[in-house]
Amino acid sequence: MKKRNGFPYKVFSTVCLSALLLSSTVFAEEVRNNSLNKQTTRNISHYIKKGLLSEQSQKKPGESDQFGDKNLYDSKKQQTKKFKPDEKVRIIVEVDSPVDASAMSEKTKEKEFKIKQDKVINNLKKTKKKIHIKHRFYTGFNGFSTETDYKNVNEIKSIQGVKNIHIAKVYQPSMAASKELVQAQKVWESYGYQGEGLVVGVIDSGIDWTHKDLTLTEKGIQKEKWTKEKIQGKFAETNVNEVWYSDKVPTGYDWADDDTNVIPGEYGNPHGTHVSGTIGANGDETKDGVRGIAPGVQLLAEKVFSDNGGGAYEDDLIAGIQHAVSMGADVINMSLGSDSGWVGEEDDPVQKVIRQATEQGTLVVVAGGNAAYSTKNYLLERSLQPFAENPDIGTVGSPSVSPFALSVASYENSKMHMDSMKSTTGDIFPYKNQAGNKLIDALEKEKNYDFVYVGEGRDTDYVGKDVKGKIVVTKPIPSTGYRGNVTFQQEAAKRGAVALIQVPPSDLPDYPNVDFSPYFLASVTTSKAIGDELISKLSKGLKISMQLSSGVYVENENKNNMSSFSSYGAPYTLDFKPEITAPGGNIYSTVPGNQYDVYSGTSMATPHVAGGAALLLQSLYNKGLSHSEETVLKSKIALMNTSNIIMDSNTNNTLPYSPRIQGSGLMQIQNAITTPAIITRKGTSLEQAGA
Known part of the structure; x- marks a missing residue:
């Protein structure tokens, strides 16, 4: 160990063959469902070889950035x-x-x-x-x-x-079991670190700071960086008229709409509140609440998305980042970006400001993007493609391509949160709400509703069946696409049904997202096994009644996998991007109005890393390190050095996923806190190794 004022890691300067161990010099919400079959223990010496990593190439003069169908x-x-x-x-x-x-x-x-x-x-x-x-x-x-x-x-x-x-440029948003995947629970229990005394800036769509789960822990209040009294002096130093919100969210600003109301409006986006819950919510999980990675941190609400819709403008991002830094943010979370990003500060002021934030001791964590690879056929219309003169499948987004940003990829959560109903016999029936269709909004609490099976749900399937005031259960034939799901809703609604449950056919996954309309009947989906069992009982004439119950966690059939949407690297400079992976598929978190929802995306993976970084920084501060660039860069390296390599289930877990999609691997917070050494490339400065 070094002295109190030194960095508490031994730094091994080596030449590293595997890009899984470090960054050379080195966003985002997606609804598709796609998490380590077994943890991989690495013998570091196995990866240490002599060799050379190419230096970062620079952006060619005159090359322009792009977004959507408009060149900049x-x-x-x-x-x-x-x-x-x-x-x-x-x-x-x-x-x-x-x-x-x-x-x-x-x-x-x-x-x-x-x-x-x-x-x-x-x-x-x-x-x-x-x-x-x-x-x-x-x-x-x-x-x-x-x-x-x-x-x-x-x-x-x-x-x-x-x-x-x-x-x-205009940027877009990228979006309980996940805590175990990244060792957050272990850190809480073993060291008591929950982020107390640290601040995380959330550059996003705002935060509903009145949410019941967005409170500060008792220990966090004792050690909070900003109290209501202390922050008043800081307000006097800034160029905007900030206000105090709460101990959890002491302040912030709406840079997009130029006001102090950071709670998303009626037409605003819940994205930032969801992200904030993953970082640091302090809810009661036994009552279906959310507890984030670092429940002891304070959050800054840097709102850069307007309540009028649309993306986030570059200048608003810059203002938000600079404000967070001025307010002493230890970490900044940016769950946003534009696909196929270019590396270079000359034509990208956001990348310049990210570097400056790093130099002032703030770790900037950015979503890698949800564009998969450029030849994948489901790419979102807004996605950018690599330029013809640089043909490649990589789509990792900007500003995560900044050498100073920690770029995050998405891994599937091992569990999925589902709402549920409970039968009169105590059986639990999990289901997945569809867009704009929540049973909790359509049904009365503590009231039992009878279930009726109506086959595919066609008009002829209702002959002789009374469904008024009841919940209908349907199961379409595979691949028929009979008149669409809206027709199923209409047929049930006009006969007085109060809700519809669709059991997926064999060609769909469990709990699928389907094209139900939010303007007709409340309609949800379930799993094949649970749905088929329900149909079997109803077909035998058994009477089944259920009422609304609390949420439950079910197995994610895509667990142990990287999320299919997660953007591939590398950028055209061949920098090591993305750099680290965290759970981003099927993440349950807070949304405005004391509500909760499940989102997927690298936007959801990024706050896991932001929260994890806060726990690591807390441990380093406790060992005498300062809020500095050196601490940030070595923390970034430590997180990458100690991550777990994710094996590809498509190879029967015999081969790892390419570092182009997983970076260094799945973040392991406890490993980063306890590692006695970090590894960098021989002859590489700390700035280069950490960037």
Whole structure:
């Protein structure tokens, strides 16, 4: 062990053949269901070989970023691509900095930056272009963001003092048994670490901080970094009018809508509240609540998605990241991104700000994306493809491709949370709610409902059957697709049924997502085994009645596997991305209004890592380490060094999944806390090894 002020790991500088052990220099919600058949113990010496890893290549000059079907503005070529002249665009205007800016104090630098910005803004106003200044940036780079017609971009670029212009990219959200998979429970029990005294910034769609599970533990309150009294002084130092929310979520800001209400509105997205629950909820799991990876942490609600819908603009992300850093965030969670990301700060201010956050001692954890690989046939319409000049199947997203971000892949949870009903004899019947169709919203509590089997659910199947006020059970014939699921709902609804349960045919998985309409009858699915047993009893004339019950966990038939949607690496630089894996398939967590839901995506894997990183950092702080770049980089390496390699069930677990999909493997928090050493490539600086 080193002295108290040193890093409590021995650092072995080696040349590492296996990319599973480290990052060279090195997002996201998906509904498809796809977790380590047995834990793999690695003999590290087996992987240590002599060899060379290629250095990171740089982005080619003039290459542009893309999102969706629109190319971004290329400031070097000054080309317009697919934007209409009168189309409103959000731009980030980078302004010349004073020549001696690096030698200035932060206070002086902000003053000088503002003078430079004011000159450009005044010149911009003289052009009589309609503009509205959205954000000003004084940390990392000198600039501001505004909205204007696309036809004005070149003219604004020519204004004296303007160094460069970036059209702000638009990012999309990426989304109890999982705690055991990553050793969180072991860390709680063995060391008592639950994230007390640490802060995690959540760059997302906001947080419903009134949720009953989003409270701080008693121990967390005793050690909280921000109290209501203490934070008031910090508010005076910032450029926005923050407010205090709660001990759990002390503050934040709605950067997208420019207000202090960080709770998603009626048309807002529940994504951020779900992510926050996985990081640090403190609910009662015996009462179907949620307890996150680090229930003792405080959360910052950096809301970057508007309640009016759409994606998150780049400048709002920058503002959110910088605010979280200024508020002392130890970890930042970014469950968002755009597919097939490019590496490089020159045309990506978000990647620059991620580096600067790292340099100030904040670990930034980012979703790797849900685009699988570029030739997979179910790719979402919004997904980007690799450019023709760089043909490859890799789709890992930006900004997770930043060398300083910890890029996260998704693994299937071993269990799936299901709502359930309970029969009069005590039998439990699990079911899966469909989009907009929850039985709890359609049925009365503590009331028994009779079940009636109606075959496929066609009109002729109802002859001689009374279903009024009852729940109908149907089972379609495989692959017939008879008139669609909406027809099944309509047939049941017009005869007075109160709900419909569909048993999956043999060609569908258990608890499938099907195309039911939220505007007709409440309709759900179940498993083949449980459904067939129910049909068998009903067909024999047995009377079965059930009422709503609490949630239950069932086996995930896709456990022990990487999630099918998880994005493959590597980026065009051949950097090691993604870098680590965590459970992201079928994750039960908090949503606004004291509700819960199950989401899947690398968005759900990322908060597992953010919470795990908080536990690791807590242990390091307790050993005397400081909130610093060195601590962040070595923590990142420790998490990757100590992860478990995931074996591919398609090879009967004889071969591992490619590091292009799993990175270093499944995060193991306790292993990272207890490891006596970390391994890096020989001759590699800590900055390179940790990035």
